[in-house]
Amino acid sequence: MARIIVRIAFRAAACRMLLVIATATAAPALAQPAETRSEEVLGTWYRLTLELVRHTPTYSPPVASRAFAYLGVTAYETVASGRDELMTLAGQLNGLTPLPARDPGLDYDDATALQASISLLMENLFANTGPTGQRAIDAIARKLDAVARAEVDSDIADRSIAYGRTLGEHVLAWAAQDGGSVVENMGFPFRYELKPGPQHWVPTSTIGQQQVPLLPEWGGNRTFAMPDGATCSLPPPPAYSEEPDSPFFVEAREVYDVSLTLTEDQEAIARFWSDDPMLTPTPPGHWLAIALQVLGEKEAALEMRVDALARLGIGLADAFIGCWHDKYKYDLVRPLTYIRRVIDPAWEAILITPPFPEYPSGHSTQSGAAAEVLTYLFGANYAFEDRTHDDDGLPARRFDSFWHAADEAGISRLYGGIHYRAAIELGLDQGKCIAAYTNALVTRVRP
Amino acid sequence: MNRFLPAIALVAIAAIANRAANAEPAVPSFVEETASDGMATVYSGEWEYMVGGGAAAFDCSGDGFPDLFLAGGASPAGFYRNISRQGGELRFEKQASGLELETVTGAYPLDVDSDGIMDIVLLRVGENVIMRGLGNCRFERANEMWGFDGGDAWSTALAATWEDGADFPTIAIGNYIDRHEEGFPWGSCTANWLHRANGARFAAPVSLKPSHCALSMLFTDWNRSGTPSLRVSNDREYYKGGQEQLWRIETGTEPRLYSADDGWETLRIWGMGIAGYDLNFDGYPEYFLTSMADNKLQALADPAPETSPRPAYTDAAFAKGVTAHRPYVGENVKPSTAWHAQFEDVNNDGLADLFVAKGNVAAMPDFAMEDPNNLLLQKADGSFVEAGDRAGIGSTAISRGAAIADFNLDGLLDLVVVNRWEEAQLWRNTSADNANWLQVRPIQPHGNRDAIGGWIEVKHGDAVMRREITVGGGHAGGHLGWWHFGLGGQTEAQTRIVWPDGETSAWEKLRARHFYTIQRGRTATVWQPR
Numbered sequence: 001m002a003r004i005i006v007r008i009a010f011r012a013a014a015c016r017m018l019l020v021i022a023t024a025t026a027a028p029a030l031a032q033p034a035e036t037r038s039e040e041v042l043g044t045w046y047r048l049t050l051e052l053v054r055h056t057p058t059y060s061p062p063v064a065s066r067a068f069a070y071l072g073v074t075a076y077e078t079v080a081s082g083r084d085e086l087m088t089l090a091g092q093l094n095g096l097t098p099l100p101a102r103d104p105g106l107d108y109d110d111a112t113a114l115q116a117s118i119s120l121l122m123e124n125l126f127a128n129t130g131p132t133g134q135r136a137i138d139a140i141a142r143k144l145d146a147v148a149r150a151e152v153d154s155d156i157a158d159r160s161i162a163y164g165r166t167l168g169e170h171v172l173a174w175a176a177q178d179g180g181s182v183v184e185n186m187g188f189p190f191r192y193e194l195k196p197g198p199q200h201w202v203p204t205s206t207i208g209q210q211q212v213p214l215l216p217e218w219g220g221n222r223t224f225a226m227p228d229g230a231t232c233s234l235p236p237p238p239a240y241s242e243e244p245d246s247p248f249f250v251e252a253r254e255v256y257d258v259s260l261t262l263t264e265d266q267e268a269i270a271r272f273w274s275d276d277p278m279l280t281p282t283p284p285g286h287w288l289a290i291a292l293q294v295l296g297e298k299e300a301a302l303e304m305r306v307d308a309l310a311r312l313g314i315g316l317a318d319a320f321i322g323c324w325h326d327k328y329k330y331d332l333v334r335p336l337t338y339i340r341r342v343i344d345p346a347w348e349a350i351l352i353t354p355p356f357p358e359y360p361s362g363h364s365t366q367s368g369a370a371a372e373v374l375t376y377l378f379g380a381n382y383a384f385e386d387r388t389h390d391d392d393g394l395p396a397r398r399f400d401s402f403w404h405a406a407d408e409a410g411i412s413r414l415y416g417g418i419h420y421r422a423a424i425e426l427g428l429d430q431g432k433c434i435a436a437y438t439n440a441l442v443t444r445v446r447p
Numbered sequence: 448m449n450r451f452l453p454a455i456a457l458v459a460i461a462a463i464a465n466r467a468a469n470a471e472p473a474v475p476s477f478v479e480e481t482a483s484d485g486m487a488t489v490y491s492g493e494w495e496y497m498v499g500g501g502a503a504a505f506d507c508s509g510d511g512f513p514d515l516f517l518a519g520g521a522s523p524a525g526f527y528r529n530i531s532r533q534g535g536e537l538r539f540e541k542q543a544s545g546l547e548l549e550t551v552t553g554a555y556p557l558d559v560d561s562d563g564i565m566d567i568v569l570l571r572v573g574e575n576v577i578m579r580g581l582g583n584c585r586f587e588r589a590n591e592m593w594g595f596d597g598g599d600a601w602s603t604a605l606a607a608t609w610e611d612g613a614d615f616p617t618i619a620i621g622n623y624i625d626r627h628e629e630g631f632p633w634g635s636c637t638a639n640w641l642h643r644a645n646g647a648r649f650a651a652p653v654s655l656k657p658s659h660c661a662l663s664m665l666f667t668d669w670n671r672s673g674t675p676s677l678r679v680s681n682d683r684e685y686y687k688g689g690q691e692q693l694w695r696i697e698t699g700t701e702p703r704l705y706s707a708d709d710g711w712e713t714l715r716i717w718g719m720g721i722a723g724y725d726l727n728f729d730g731y732p733e734y735f736l737t738s739m740a741d742n743k744l745q746a747l748a749d750p751a752p753e754t755s756p757r758p759a760y761t762d763a764a765f766a767k768g769v770t771a772h773r774p775y776v777g778e779n780v781k782p783s784t785a786w787h788a789q790f791e792d793v794n795n796d797g798l799a800d801l802f803v804a805k806g807n808v809a810a811m812p813d814f815a816m817e818d819p820n821n822l823l824l825q826k827a828d829g830s831f832v833e834a835g836d837r838a839g840i841g842s843t844a845i846s847r848g849a850a851i852a853d854f855n856l857d858g859l860l861d862l863v864v865v866n867r868w869e870e871a872q873l874w875r876n877t878s879a880d881n882a883n884w885l886q887v888r889p890i891q892p893h894g895n896r897d898a899i900g901g902w903i904e905v906k907h908g909d910a911v912m913r914r915e916i917t918v919g920g921g922h923a924g925g926h927l928g929w930w931h932f933g934l935g936g937q938t939e940a941q942t943r944i945v946w947p948d949g950e951t952s953a954w955e956k957l958r959a960r961h962f963y964t965i966q967r968g969r970t971a972t973v974w975q976p977r
Contacts, residue, residue, distance in 0.1 A: 051633050055684055057739070057782075057813045131497050131809045132624075132632055132684070139629035185773075186740070186813060190780040206765035207741045208772035209782055279683060279715055391634055393688035 037111035038302050041144050042075055045118045046292055046309070048140050050281040052122075056129040058183045060277050061362060062218050062320040065284040065313070066180050067125045069224055071118065072313030074171045076306040076443070078117045078164060082110055085445050086303060089310070092441050093224050096174055100166045107153075109160045110302070115141075115148035116164025117171075124172050179221035187215040188355075198341070199240030200331045201357040210355035219325030224314040225437040229325035232433035234426045237332055237359040242342050249342070251420040255335045256343050259350070259417050266415040267350060272386075272394055273363065273412035274351050280389070283363045283409070284316040287370035289388040290405070294378060304377075307443045311373050315438040319369035322434050323362050323427065332359040335417055349417025360427035361419040364410040368431020369438070371406035376439045378402070406431070472824040472832065473794045473882075477839040477862065477874040484873045485527065485539045490847060490865050492521030495572045495626055497808050498603050498662055498682075498719070499552025500786075500847025500865040501924025504854075505565045507544075507584040511962070511976050513852045513928050514584060515539060515863060516546055516554050516567060517871050524551040524569070528584055533976050534857040537875045545586040546578055553848060553923025555605045559593065559616060560647065561896040568618065570602040570923060575620060594648035600637045601626045606664035606919025608675050609895040609947060610698045615644035616899070617696065619677050619919075620652075621661025624685050634687040636660040639679065641702060655679075655702055659689030663721040665920035666696070667732055668900065669747075670755050673949050674698075675900055676705070680718030680736050690715050691736070693758055710757030716741055720922040724790035724799045725913045727829060731756070732915060733763070735790070735801060737922070739814065740772045740782035742803070768831045771803055771821045775833045776841065781815040784808060787849040787922035793838075793860050795882040795933030797907045798825040804864055804922065806845035817843040820864065844869045848924040853931060856976055858884040858960055860931060865924075883934040883959035888974070889916065889944045890966045897927055898967075900947035905932045905940045906954075916947075934959050942971070 049071060053064045073089060077099050080086035090098045102108050119141045126133060149157045175181055184190075192212035194202060203211045219229040226232065238247035258266070275283040291312050295305050336353045340346075354362075374382070380401060387396040399405040410428050413419035419427075490500035500520065504513040512529040519525055526546045527539035546554075546567065553570040560566065564580035566589070574597035579589035590597050593615070604621025620642065625635035636659050640652035659681035666675040677694040691714040693705040705711040720737035727733065731750050736743040744767055745760035764770045773782050787804040794800065803821040807814050819841035823831035835841035844866040854861040859876035866872065885905060889898040898916050905912045914930050934940055941954040944965055955971050957963055963971040 048630070051631065055633060057811075128812045130684070130811050131494050135494055136630050136632065143630065185780045185782060206762055206770075208765065208770035209740050391687040 034110050035302050037148055037150065038079070038114050039305065041111055041115045041118065041148055042302070042305060043292070044140060044144055045122060046071075046288070048122070048136060050285050050289060051136070052126045052129050052133050053281050053285050054278065055133055056126055057186050057278065058128045059282065060187050060214055061275075061282040061284055061366070062215055062324060063180065063183055063187065064282045065316040065320045065366065066178070068284055068288055068313035069317035070125065070171055070175050070313070071121055072306070072310035074117050074121050074168055075114060076310035077171070078114050078167055079110060079302055079306045080443070081167065082108055082113075083303060086307075087442050087445055089441060089443070093314070094222055094227075095177060099170050100163065102163060106159060107156050108163060109148070109152045109156050111148040112152055112157045112160035113164035113167070115144050116161040117168040119144070120165055120168035121171065177222070180218065183215070185209070188212050189216060192216060195331050198242075199333055201333055202337055203355065204334050204336045204353040205355050207355075213356040214354070215324060215356070216328050219321055219328055221321050223318050223321050225441055226318050226322070226434055229321045231437070232322050232430050233329070234326050234360055234430050237330060237420070237422050240333070251422060252335055252338050252343065255414055255417055255420060256339050256347060258414060259347070262350070262415060268395075269408055269412045270351055270416035272389065272397055273409045274416065275363065276352065280392070284320070284366055284370075286388050287316060287367065287374075288312060290384065290386055291374060293387060294374070294382065294384055297384070298378070308377050310443075311377065311438050311441065312370060314441070315369040315373040315435045316366050318434045318438065319366040319431050320362065322430060323360055323365035326360055326430070327357040327362070330359045331357045332423075334358045335420060351416030351418050353418045358419060359423045360430055361410065361413050361423040362427070363413055364419070364424045364427030365431040365434070367406035367409040368428035369435040370431070371402035372432050372435030373438050374402040376435075470827055472796055472798070472800075472826055472834075473878070473880065474824065474834045474837045475794045475859070475876055475878040475881075478877045479839065479872060479874050480537045481870065481872045484537050485541060486515070486517070486525065486871055486873060487541070488517040488519055488525035488865070488871050489522060489869060490518055490520045490867050490871075495601060496520035496552065496867070498623065498847075499570070499923045500867055501553025501570070501922060502848045502850040502863050502865050502871070503554040503556050503567060503924045504850040504852040504863070504926035504928065505556035505567070506928050507565050507580055509582070511974065512856060513854055513926065515850070517863075517865055518551045518553050518848065518923065519549070520552065521549065523547040523549050524554070526584065529854060531855040533855060535855055537854050537861060537873055539873075542584060544584050548576065552601075552603055553605070555607065555918055555925050556927040557607050557616060557618075557918050558896050559589070561894050563896055565927065568605055568607075570605055570620070571597075572601050572626065573599055575602050594645070594650070595642060596649070596652050598622075598640060598652070603923060604661040604664040604679070604919075606666045606677060606917075608666035608696070608900050608918075610644065610696070611948070612698070613644040614647045614894055615649060616895070617644060618642040618649075619655065619664050619666070621664045621679060622658065623660050623662070623682070633685055636686050636689070639664075641696070653702065655694065657689065659686035659692065660684070662719045663920055663922060665721045665723060665917060666900070667723050667915060667917060669693070669732060669758065671730060672755060677702070678721060678734065680716075680721050682717055682719065683715045684717055691718060705758050710759040712759055714743070716743065719786050720788045721920040722788035722790050722801065723915060723917065723920060725915075726790070726799055726825070728910045728912070730913065734760075735769065735788045737785035737788045737803060739784045742769065742771050742785050744769050767829060769801060769823050771823065774815050774818055775821070776819055776836050777817065779815050779817060781813065783818050784811075784814050786847050787924070789849065789851050789921055791851045791860050791931060792933035793822065793851070793876065794824060794878065795858070795884045795935065797910075797912065797933050797935045797937075798827070800824045801831060802849065802851055802862065804846035804849045806847060806867060819843050820846055840874050842872055844872065848922050850924060850926045852926045853886065853929060856962070858886070883937055885932045885934055885940055885942070885957055885959055886929040886962045887932070887942060887957075887971075888929050888962070888964045889946075890964055891946070892967060895947055898944065898947055902945040903930050903932075903942070904945065905942045907932075907934060907937060907940060929962060
């Protein structure tokens with residue numbers, strides 16, 4: 001055996017990811033095939049990631065997307081380093097230099113290497129999480145150490161751990177230079193000067209911290225697959241106007257009118273895709289949950305899992321950078337402000353208006369990107385039931401395709417009273433544009 | 448029946464509006480006397496003690512001076528007998544009391560058997576324990592005697608009331624995460640319990656489901672219906688599908704949650720503490736809810752006169768200047784973490800002020816480590832101004848619970864704060880230019896001796912100041928004993944009691960700078976320390 005101990009594709013029903021995730025913390029470490037152990041390591045850390053994103057105050061949606069990208073790339077590169085058929089993303093992603101290689105004359109264990117690289121990323125990406133999160137990371141690391149190493153020769157295990165950590169350190173060094181590694185005050189700048197003019201964003205919250213907007217510099221971060229944050233920049237939104245026949249007023253009036261006649265289903269849609277930080281895994285976490293669900297349903301092989309998780313993370317992260325670039329380029333006033341100013345001073349939106357400029361819609365941009373990436377991976381007509389919010393008591397929703405879900409995610413923001421139609425429709429377009437760069441990444445060696 | 452008198456409120460609001468709205472309130476002076484007060488309790492322990500750390504102030508010696516119980520977490524709790532002299536320095540003496548249990552997170556004084564000797568309920572990581580007062584600050588375990596099931600949860604909140612005709616109180620206990628869950632504790636909130644009376648014992652507890660990791664509870668008559676409801680402030684860090692809660696607890700019926708159909712709006716915060724007070728003299732309490740960076744000051748959205756209001760609240764924290772969302776000194780950009788909250792009039796001007804204990808959960812880098820406690824002084828226009836640093840109580844220790852009480856019976860309210868991993872701190876209020884005050888203790892002859900659920904009303908100018916007599920709220924601890932009112936320059940005040948069953952005593956003119964006990968059915972009696 002040259003590069004890895006086991007290359008047997010073990011795809012029995014027993015390795016369904018959801019089952020593995022559900023039993024990961026309860027089951028004792030048993031001898032399992034390498035692929036099963038790898039999937040348990042991967043699935044359990046990703047389950048914890050979705051929890052930590054929800055429970056770490058730094059983790060607003062842009063920050064969450066960044067973590068998903070680095071975790072995905074780490075998992076992918078760890079596995080790809082032992083697979084002749086997988087290509088490295090070094091040289092394809094901005095600033096990613098060639099990663100440490102395995103010694104071709106020695107044996108490695110994928111599960112143990114994955115455990116080492118991902119646990120290192122988790123410790124670093126979630127260094128800011130609270131004591132419960134730290135306790136959970138420690139507990140999961142201990143359990144997965146045992147799972148990963150089960151019946152693996154100690155020399156191989158030690159070598160794999162060392163390799164995984166070296167690879168993880170390489171990724172972390174790369175991540176440290178992207179402009180998004182330090183987030184203070186949960187992303188709200190200490191000083192920020194609001195732009196004058198009625199068209200511009202003003203605070204919509206009575207929370208003291210949110211009197212300035214979230215992460216105004218995020219659009220300048222280094223992107224992953226697309227050249228930079230301006231790559232898929234959108235045209236301006238309709239020009240601000242308070243004239244009743246102006247396109248801007250008409251869009252605002254639509255938000256207002258819809259709110260007055262909101263159907264039960266429209267409200268359910270708004271709440272299903274609300275994906276509030278600190279109360280859910282955030283919008284990018286919602287799409288990650290969908291992807292994990294689909295990978296489990298398809299009983300996907302490890303190579304497919306890491307490829308999909310890397311691509312989705314990259315697409316989401318680039319979507320937030322591109323979206324934030326335009327949010328602060330146009331700095332548009334929210335419907336809550338405009339409608340109260342021009343149409344109805346007593347108006348309330350059913351969702352909490354996020355504390356940053358309106359155009360484009362972040363959920364729409366990242367949903368467009370996610371749908372495009374997942375369509376590339378799983379096909380245009382992959383129907384699924386989205387059970388992301390089962391634990392929170394929100395009923396699952398069925399979709400005929402990823403784009404069906406993305407379109408609903410987009411329009412949910414209008415139903416929720418937090419976005420105008422232009423921000424939604426053009427946001428979805430922006431996501432599609434951004435995802436094209438992700439989908440152009442080459443992960444499989446062409447025959 | 449709505450006991451609220453709208454006409455009085457309208458007059459009061461008009462009176463307040465006529466005051467000098469922008470006048471700066473007098474800043475009280477506090478002197479820290481931790482080094483000499485004799486207290487040495489640290490709230491210790493790791494993960495299971497990241498919440499809790501309560502203080503209980505109550506008189507168990509019978510001398511009228513509030514004694515102190517401080518939770519110790521993983522270490523034994525501390526009981527301190529108050530040996531201060533009236534108007535003198537604060538002095539406490541550690542005394543073996545029977546309360547020195549380990550794993551205590553908090554405590555609330557409560558005269559369970561109405562024998563006139565204060566008992567105390569200890570909240571713990573593990574079994575909760577009711578300790579029966581024996582007199583002279585000695586206590587004995589009473590779980591078995593009174594049929595109290597202490598459970599085996601991580602208990603973090605308590606509220607008590609007396610239901611109509613009951614011999615024993617109804618006690619709500621708030622429970623936190625399943626502490627045995629290591630990897631995925633989120634969504635593992637354990638059930639809160641309601642212990643109702645069964646004669647002169649407790650019935651088996653009833654689960655208050657759904658439960659969402661309560662960190663503070665308060666029985667409060669929010670709509671002045673005569674029947675308190677149970678407010679529960681929950682920690683969104685751990686629940687899934689949860690929110691703040693308001694339970695109907697009506698005699699002889701199962702507890703029922705207020706819902707959106709009733710007007711109760713979803714609010715999801717890192718709820719850690721509740722303080723209630725009728726700040727605007729309209730007869731209804733406002734509620735301050737502590738959290739992490741997004742503290743709330745809730746006021747009824749539509750306090751409709753002569754009708755029962757819906758439980759819909761607006762957040763007035765920003766408008767009133769009490770967001771207290773980040774440290775008020777220095778250039779620290781990081782947000783604050785708030786725990787115990789208590790409204791009291793610390794400068795005796797007739798307006799309730801707000802104390803908030805602050806401190807990082809542990810060492811969370813997203814939140815301020817140097818996080819001074821707040822003292823927000825209420826101005827005549829109803830807004831608040833920060834004075835913690837100027838008053839001398841802006842400690843940056845990692846604070847949790849606290850109690851504000853007049854420990855040396857000089858009419859000026861003092862302060863004790865419990866700190867995580869550091870000794871508790873004690874401050875004496877030494878304000879020299881203090882205004883007048885009045886302290887009252889209502890007493891019932893039989894059950895519910897301390898008149899829990901009643902109201903004390905004191906006329907101040909054209910306004911009527913009202914305090915609801917409660918056991919609960921704050922963070923993991925509270926006080927029971929004298930109820931304090933600032934009177935400003937007023938030398939006497941018309942005072943009456945709305946007893947828990949709704950009967951109202953006649954107005955009596957009481958002299959400022961005095962303590963009064965008011966026995967039901969009798970006139971008020973001046974009380975003086977021996």
